[in-house]
Amino acid sequence: MAKKLFIKTYGCQMNVYDSARMADVLAPLGYGPTDSQADADMVILNTCHIREKAAEKTFSELGRLKQDQARKQAAGGDMIIAVAGCVAQAEGAEIMRRVPEIDIVLGPQTYHRLPEMVARATRARDARRGQPRAFHEKRIGAGVLDTDFPAESKFDHLPEAMAPQGVSAFLAIQEGCDKFCTFCVVPYTRGAEFSRPVEKIIAEARKLSAQGAREITLLGQNVNAYHGDAADGSTWGLARLVREIAEKAPQIERIRYTTSHPRDMDDDLIAAHGDVPQLMPFLHLPVQSGSDRILAEMNRQHTADHYRRIIERLRDVRPDLALSSDFIVGFPGESDADFAATMKLIEDVTFAQSFSFKYSPRPGTPAANIEQQVPLEVMDVRLQALQAVLEKQLIDFNRTTLGKTVPVLLERAGRDAGQLVGKSPYLQAVHVTAPTTFIGAVADVEITDLGHYTLGGVLAAGPAAMFEPERAIA
Numbered sequence: 049m050a051k052k053l054f055i056k057t058y059g060c061q062m063n064v065y066d067s068a069r070m071a072d073v074l075a076p077l078g079y080g081p082t083d084s085q086a087d088a089d090m091v092i093l094n095t096c097h098i099r100e101k102a103a104e105k106t107f108s109e110l111g112r113l114k115q116d117q118a119r120k121q122a123a124g125g126d127m128i129i130a131v132a133g134c135v136a137q138a139e140g141a142e143i144m145r146r147v148p149e150i151d152i153v154l155g156p157q158t159y160h161r162l163p164e165m166v167a168r169a170t171r172a173r174d175a176r177r178g179q180p181r182a183f184h185e186k187r188i189g190a191g192v193l194d195t196d197f198p199a200e201s202k203f204d205h206l207p208e209a210m211a212p213q214g215v216s217a218f219l220a221i222q223e224g225c226d227k228f229c230t231f232c233v234v235p236y237t238r239g240a241e242f243s244r245p246v247e248k249i250i251a252e253a254r255k256l257s258a259q260g261a262r263e264i265t266l267l268g269q270n271v272n273a274y275h276g277d278a279a280d281g282s283t284w285g286l287a288r289l290v291r292e293i294a295e296k297a298p299q300i301e302r303i304r305y306t307t308s309h310p311r312d313m314d315d316d317l318i319a320a321h322g323d324v325p326q327l328m329p330f331l332h333l334p335v336q337s338g339s340d341r342i343l344a345e346m347n348r349q350h351t352a353d354h355y356r357r358i359i360e361r362l363r364d365v366r367p368d369l370a371l372s373s374d375f376i377v378g379f380p381g382e383s384d385a386d387f388a389a390t391m392k393l394i395e396d397v398t399f400a401q402s403f404s405f406k407y408s409p410r411p412g413t414p415a416a417n418i419e420q421q422v423p424l425e426v427m428d429v430r431l432q433a434l435q436a437v438l439e440k441q442l443i444d445f446n447r448t449t450l451g452k453t454v455p456v457l458l459e460r461a462g463r464d465a466g467q468l469v470g471k472s473p474y475l476q477a478v479h480v481t482a483p484t485t486f487i488g489a490v491a492d493v494e495i496t497d498l499g500h501y502t503l504g505g506v507l508a509a510g511p512a513a514m515f516e517p518e519r520a521i522a
Contacts, residue, residue, distance in 0.1 A: 053079040054088035056109070060095020061306065063133055063265050065218040066156060067094045070132065071105050073162045078501060086116040090128040090166070095135035095408065097233045097265045110147045117149060128152065128169050132159060134196070134237035138412070140195040148189055155195035156223075156238055165192045197239045215459045215488050216471070217261040221249050221276070221289065222268030229336075229346050229409065230414040231376065234269050241269075243276040246284050246292070253297045262488055263302035263457055263471075264293065271305045272312040280400045287316035300306055302457060302473075305339065306332045312349045312356050321367030330400070334374035338393030339386035342379050344460050346415070352393050359397055359413040369398035370445065370474045378427030378432055380418035387430050394437055400445040400474055402438045406431050433471045444501065446476065449495045453508045454478075456493040477502040 053074055057067040070092060071081060082088050091113060094108050110131070117127040130152035131143055137155035144153055162424065172190035182400055225232070226240045237463040253264055266286070268274060274286040284292075303326045310333060321327055337343050338352045362369050375390065406427040409416035449472070456478045458470040468482045470493075479502060480493050497504030 050078045051089040052087060053090050054085045055092045055094060059093045059098060061218055063094050063096055065220050068094045068281050069160045072163060077163055094132045095133035097134035097138055097237055102135050102141055113216050114149050137195050137237040138233055140193050144193055151190040152192045152239045157197050158194045167286055168192050176337055209405050210349055215258045218254055218267050219264050222271050222274045225269045228347060233413060238269055238414060243274050246276045246278040250292060250296050253293045257297045257299040257415040264300050266305040270309050272308040272311055274318055285316060289318040290320050290324055294324050303327050308333050310358055321362055327368045327424035328473045332372040336374055336376050338390035342382055342386050372401040373399055376407050377402040377431045378422040380415055381420040382422055398441050401442060404434055411466055446498055452496045455490050455491050457490050479504045483509055
């Protein structure tokens with residue numbers, strides 16, 4: 049590879065997947081990965097609009113990136129700057145206006161067109177080389193903006209994934225959202241729900257397996273709303289897809305999916321948690337609030353008791369199921385009683401992991417226009433109280449593993465010599481002393497130590513700890 053590519057990825061697993069695919073798209077143009085942003089010939093910021101002050105953080109990063117670009121140009125080199133992802137989709141024109149040095153702004157649905165955009169940017173830069181010195185000092189970018197929602201799916205035009213993802217791999221099966229929660233920008237930045245065809249997903253799963261993947265996480269903004277077309281003309285839901293991957297890619301020992309919506313947890317998917325051994329007993333199912341009034345204001349289309357009943361049914365078929373969720377504190381109009389209802393739901397359900405945030409308005413979303421905004425100091429107090437309970441639940445859950453033997457997928461070398469790091473079925477990071485030939489194994493590990501967010505253990509004695517060397521991933 050003659051050119052160096054640096055991609056900085058923010059946010060969700062879908063962005064991680066998208067970044068890998070952008071690298072695949074650019075590889076035929078001679079771009080290979082580099083760990084040095086300052087030395088790169090092309091830098092892509094793959095942005096996320098979900099977190100607080102996402103746009104401001106993007107502009108801050110661009111300020112630093114402009115300095116790298118200027119230094120490289122002063123040394124006789126060049127650097128193409130691109131902004132991708134949801135911030136690019138939502139604020140593309142504003143990004144171009146505020147940071148004219150940028151060459152490319154592209155939305156999440158257009159990265160299959162990156163080669164064309166890079167060609168346009170390169171032509172624009174070549175045309176400027178003959179201009180006077182004063183022109184170059186302005187450092188004006190190429191101005192390529194592509195945030196359309198194309199009629200064709202990007203998945204139909206992407207090359208096959210090139211670089212193996214490793215022991216644990218992401219596989220995008222669905223994109224977009226039709227739910228229109230009043231706090232969320234995803235329907236506006238990712239577009240309507242789209243599901244990839246069954247056969248293409250199965251083929252990609254089998255290829256990932258052949259490349260050494262032992263765990264696959266199926267990705268989508270509303271992954272359990274998956275409704276993909278099969279070759280026989282039928283439409284499959286997520287449960288049937290999971291069953292098919294388990295059957296057609298037998299070397300995939302673990303299957304996960306994220307992110308889910310309570311409204312789309314149907315009977316078949318709940319049953320699959322009890323029927324498919326490869327489907328891990330850990331589910332991320334965002335609830336956002338425990339107050340029915342706030343849930344209605346959020347347009348979540350479910351109630352707190354509906355959520356409780358889903359969890360009860362899941363635990364009936366899979367008693368060892370552990371849960372993760374998302375919570376928003378301080379949604380406009382949230383009262384003390386509404387917040388108390390959220391705390392009650394947390395105590396009723398219990399969570400092994402969770403993500404919690406203060407509400408922050410997203411431009412263009414209905415909730416941003418609600419007048420009853422909760423004071424920041426109130427949100428701070430509520431968030432601290434909520435996170436204290438969630439933190440205790442996390443610690444209590446981890447303590448239940450102490451002294452137990454759990455199957456751990458060993459993924460990579462750790463920081464210490466002779467140490468490997470893997471994942472339990474519940475996404476807990478586990479450190480264990482083992483040779484690198486064990487990478488790729490699901491080994492039984494006795495948990496002996498509890499860190500704040502990680503576990504430590506030793507390989508269990510006996511045949512359960514053994515592992516076929518030919519399946520190792522060096």
